[in-house]
Amino acid sequence: MRRTRVSSPFQGNGPYHIPIENLNLSLRGYNCLRQVGLMTDGHILEKSEGELLAVRSFGVKQYEELHARLADMDILPLDAPWDS
Secondary structure: OOOOOOOOOOOOOOOOOOEHHHHOOOHHHHHHHHHOOOOEHHHHHOOOHHHHHOOOOOOHHHHHHHHHHHHHOOOOOOOOOOOO
């Protein structure tokens, strides 16, 4: 049986394949995301605000920092709600 590969927004070098290292987050924010396996901006954008805030030690301050970094990189508008 031949397998067909399904395209994903996480393949290649598109805007949803940016490693979290490139987001220049605080060490705490970076470590929290890494510990739960969120390694790219695409993985992060799949999560809701509630899911991110439920990550151990990832609080409102880290969430706001992440939102600002994604806005700085034109990945997410600064005034856009996360769960839109």
